[in-house]
Amino acid sequence: xxxxxxxxxxIGGSVARALRAAGGDWWVGAWTxxxxxxxxxxxxxxxDAAFRSAPELLREADVVVLAAPPLACAGLIGRLAGAWRxxxxxxxxxxxxxxxxAELERAARDAGLPWVGGHPMAGRETSGFEASDATLFHGxxxxxxxxxxxxxxxxxxxxxxxxxxxPVHLDAGRxxxxxxxxxHLPLLTSVMLVEAVTGLPGAGxxxxxxxxxxxxGGWRDTTRLARGDPAMGAEIFASNAExxxxxxxxxxxxxxxxxxxxxxxxxxxxxxxxxxxxxxxxRLEG
Numbered sequence: 406x407x408x409x410x411x412x413x414x415x416i417g418g419s420v421a422r423a424l425r426a427a428g429g430d431w432w433v434g435a436w437t438x439x440x441x442x443x444x445x446x447x448x449x450x451x452x453d454a455a456f457r458s459a460p461e462l463l464r465e466a467d468v469v470v471l472a473a474p475p476l477a478c479a480g481l482i483g484r485l486a487g488a489w490r491x492x493x494x495x496x497x498x499x500x501x502x503x504x505x506x507a508e509l510e511r512a513a514r515d516a517g518l519p520w521v522g523g524h525p526m527a528g529r530e531t532s533g534f535e536a537s538d539a540t541l542f543h544g545x546x547x548x549x550x551x552x553x554x555x556x557x558x559x560x561x562x563x564x565x566x567x568x569x570x571x572p573v574h575l576d577a578g579r580x581x582x583x584x585x586x587x588x589h590l591p592l593l594t595s596v597m598l599v600e601a602v603t604g605l606p607g608a609g610x611x612x613x614x615x616x617x618x619x620x621x622g623g624w625r626d627t628t629r630l631a632r633g634d635p636a637m638g639a640e641i642f643a644s645n646a647e648x649x650x651x652x653x654x655x656x657x658x659x660x661x662x663x664x665x666x667x668x669x670x671x672x673x674x675x676x677x678x679x680x681x682x683x684x685x686x687x688r689l690e691g
Contacts, residue, residue, distance in 0.1 A: 406563060409466030410435040410452070411459060411481055413442035415529060416502045417472025418537025421451045423568035426539040431567065436462045442534040451537075459484070460492035467494065468560050470523075471501035474640035478503045479512050486516030493519075498557045500564075504584065505644040506550050506577035514553050521561045522550035522577055524584075525570055530633040543569035550577045585648035589641055590656060593649065595630035596638075 408424065410417045413435045424431040434454040435443035443455030456462040463469060469485075471478040478501050485499060493499075500523045501509060513520035527545040529536060547565035549572050552558045562572040575583075603613040642649060666681070667673050 406430065406560065407432045407465055407467045408434070408564065409462045409469045410472050411437075411462075411469065412472035412477070413437050413446055413452075413534050414472065415532050415534075415536045415541075416525065417470065418442065418446065418451065418534040419527075419539065419541040420470065420472065420502065420525075420564070420568060421446055422537055422539035423542060424564070425451055427567040429567070432465075434462045434465055445534055460489050463489060463492035463497075464494060467497055468557075468564065469493070469497060469499045470564070471499065471503065473501075473503070474637050475503040475505045475509065475644035476640045478509055479644075482509065482512045482516055482518065485518055496555075496557075498560050500556070500561045503644075504588065504641045506548070506580045508644050510550060510553070510577040517554055519556040520553040521556040521558045522548075523561050523565070524548040524580065525565065525568070526588075527570075530629055532634040532637065540569065545570050546573045547571065548573050548575050548580050550575060550580065581645050581648050585645055585652045589645055589649045590652045592630045592633070592638055593642070593653065594656065595628055599628055599631045 408420075408431065410421060410433065413421065417435070421433050421435060424433050433452045434456055435446055435452045436456045436459045437443055440455065440457055443452060446452040447455040454462075454465075463485075471481045473481060482499075485493065497519060498521055499513065499518050500521050502523055502525055503509060504524060506522045506524060510520070510522050513522075525542050525545060525547045527541050529541075542565075547568070547570035549558055549561050549565065558574075565572045602616065663681075666677060669677075
């Protein structure tokens with residue numbers, strides 16, 4: 406199968422490396438606006454060809470993978486619907502690896518593209534092709550959404566399986582609802598924790614310079630996500646804002662409940678606190 410990657414950062418680069426490691430009849434070409442990532446990938450043998458022109462690459466591909474942040478993927482869909490449309494091969498399928506699905510699905514439907522949305526549920530706080538890893542998707546779910554306009558879901562499943570992932574079929578809107586809770590809200594709460602502790606405007610705490618000398622594993626683990634790519638995070642939040650806001654309101658209700666527990670008349674009750682902590686642990690282990 407001949408695969409075109411439009412974008413070659415952490416996820417796109419990991420797809421390229423994984424397909425190369427899988428062996429078989431995979432051919433992978435890549436394009437980015439700067440050309441730097443594809444050229445580097447070609448040098449290390451992660452792709453078969455690096456293209457300076459996206460239409461030239463599209464003419465070679467059975468599957469086109471939009472490997473960019475959500476809003477950038479929407480822009481690529483616009484180009485595929487317009488100036489690049491004639492470069493798509495008959496029978497080709499367009500997919501993506503972005504973190505939100507519903508808006509891209511709507512754009513692909515409006516454009517009449519042969520579309521099957523995708524999202525490998527794996528990532529890191531690092532970014533760029535140099536951070537890519539052939540094993541990134543091993544044992545991870547790879548969401549596959551509904552086929553539109555003649556898109557081939559089997560082709561997307563083949564890519565996911567070759568990358569070591571497990572295809573999971575899911576409605577685009579349902580996907581966005583779920584990842585708002587288990588992916589986007591954790592990123593936002595990690596950012597809010599950094600804001601609250603480091604004394605950013607409104608945080609009201611100027612002791613960060615002293616506290617950071619004491620910070621250990623707990624701080625590192627809970628702030629890891631906040632070390633990620635700000636541009637990527639901004640596109641994820643903006644493209645799933647409504648669902649993320651719903652989850653944030655639910656989170657705020659838990660903050661209020663904890664405040665009430667900690668500020669209870671007569672002092673905080675250790676037994677009540679322990680009950681809440683035990684309930685949380687049981688939910689994770691259940």
